[in-house]
Amino acid sequence: MPLLDLNPDQLLTTTRSVRKRLDLDRPVEAEIVDECLRVALQAPSGSNQQGWHWIVITDPDLRAAIADHYRQASAAYFANALAEMEAAEAAGADPAAARTRRRVHESAVYLAQNLQRVPVLILGCLEGDIEQIPPGYTAGFWGSLMPAAWSLMLALRARGLGSAWTTLHLGRAKEIAELLGIPAGVSQGVLLPVAHSIGTDFKVAPRAPLERVVHRNRW
Numbered sequence: 001m002p003l004l005d006l007n008p009d010q011l012l013t014t015t016r017s018v019r020k021r022l023d024l025d026r027p028v029e030a031e032i033v034d035e036c037l038r039v040a041l042q043a044p045s046g047s048n049q050q051g052w053h054w055i056v057i058t059d060p061d062l063r064a065a066i067a068d069h070y071r072q073a074s075a076a077y078f079a080n081a082l083a084e085m086e087a088a089e090a091a092g093a094d095p096a097a098a099r100t101r102r103r104v105h106e107s108a109v110y111l112a113q114n115l116q117r118v119p120v121l122i123l124g125c126l127e128g129d130i131e132q133i134p135p136g137y138t139a140g141f142w143g144s145l146m147p148a149a150w151s152l153m154l155a156l157r158a159r160g161l162g163s164a165w166t167t168l169h170l171g172r173a174k175e176i177a178e179l180l181g182i183p184a185g186v187s188q189g190v191l192l193p194v195a196h197s198i199g200t201d202f203k204v205a206p207r208a209p210l211e212r213v214v215h216r217n218r219w
Helices: 008-014 030-040 060-090 095-117 135-142 146-158 168-180
Strands: 052-057 120-127 161-163 186-196
Touching: 008 146, 030 052, 030 120, 030 146, 052 060, 060 095, 060 168, 120 146, 120 168, 146 161, 146 186, 168 186
Parallel strands: none
Antiparallel strands: 052 120, 120 186, 161 186
């Protein structure tokens, strides 16, 4: 599939979590997904073990079941987030920041409501039981999956597709494992809803000034 005319910096700075601009009615070709996954498999992993597994879910019944689990797992999270936003706004939160937070919240709720309509769901998993990993090693554990998941998002963006990084499904990880036949000892990491994006004109997002977050030599 032809790639978008983006240089590396443009690709890195305009790959967004896409929710409302996912084309829910356009099929996604399996060949494109496989092509992007082959790119993702070039990412680093601890000791080059490559213990990742990717479940590509296109079956409508499975997508519907996952969406149902997702909504059950995310309901309390969304309710708490809304309450926190309302409290912050009542306390005089910065209006621009409040609008951004509400916009993100609304798009996340929209995704939850329409997850079953997303043509492809990709569940990234990693060999190993996260509950058995000592606290000091969890960063290294997930570091063997997350770079590949981000590479997958970049590869999709380069081909005119969108995806959204979400982990809200993990509240129902046991039920989803049973649904998909994920064996014991394999941990679910990230769920990526994937579809062609409605337009490709994504922009650089507002971020805090570099000076606020960079520390040189010491905090």
